[in-house]
Amino acid sequence: MQVLVASRNRKKLGELERVLAAAGVRGIELLTLRDVAEYPETPETGATFEENALIKARDGVRYAGLPTVADDSGLCVDALNGMPGVLSARWSGGKNSPVLSDHDDVDAANNALLLAQTADVPADRRGAAFVSACALVLPAELAARTGLDAENTVRGTWAGTLLTAPQGDNGFGYDPLFAPAEEPGRSSAELAPERKDELSHRGRALAQLVPMLQTLSRVGD
Structure with missing residues (x-):
């Protein structure tokens, strides 16, 4: 059974592959947006x-005709009243941001802006959490065959603190700035992939999709 992961980020694909392997799920072939014909993507509003995860997953079903997994995730900082939140990926303004001109990529620009905004926040107020919502949307016929809901969403949360400087070279996004509660003093960008899967917001959300993906894998038998 082919399942589309509505992302071009192969690290996200790798996370789901490892989660499925750890759960012993076979018979699922994961594809990314790089593997299907390009289609117009609905703005994440x-x-x-x-809501944003469902927007992306619905597009995959509509245009690729495949069961689609999509996630929307971000960092919620206590001192910023839960922001960047759903704006995490474009916190610095996106690809056309003037902040980007001083940094190598959007991730670096986002991180630099967040550090500047929280530079004076004391250690006891630097609480933060990564949040991931994952959606699995199925074509109507497949939902009827499997007895699964056509639209499914799950959420995973990973609590920790915001660091004052980047640490580590693994991961992506805000990983270098986030110290998990389970690994004090270390950033999520310093964790082995397997440890990150075990703890992370996305890993926790994806794990909740495993029973549904297991059902889909049996359809392909």
Whole structure:
């Protein structure tokens, strides 16, 4: 059974591959947006992570005709009243941001801006959490065959603190700035992939999709 992961980020694909392997799920072939014909992507205008994940997953079903997994995730910082939140990926303004001209990529620009905004926040107020909402949307016929809901969403949360400087070279996004509660003093960009899968917001959300993906894998038998 082919399942589309509505992303071009192969690290996200790798996370789901490892989660499925750890759960012993076979018979699922994961594809990314790089593997299907290009299609117009609906702007992510949702007010919640779940709404944005559903927007992306619905597009995959509509245009590629495949069951589609999509996630929307971000960093919620206590001192910023939960921001960047759903704006995490474009916190510095996106690809056309003037902040980007001073940095190598959007991730670096986002991180630099967040550090500047929280530079004076004391250690006891640097609480933060990564949040991931994952959606699994199925073509109507497949939902009827499997008995699964056509639209499904799950959420995973990973609590920790915001560091004052980047640490580590693994991961992506805000990983170098986030110290998990389970690994004090270390950033999520310093964790082995397997440890990150075990703890992370996305890993926790994806794990909740495993029973549904297991059902899909049996359809392909």
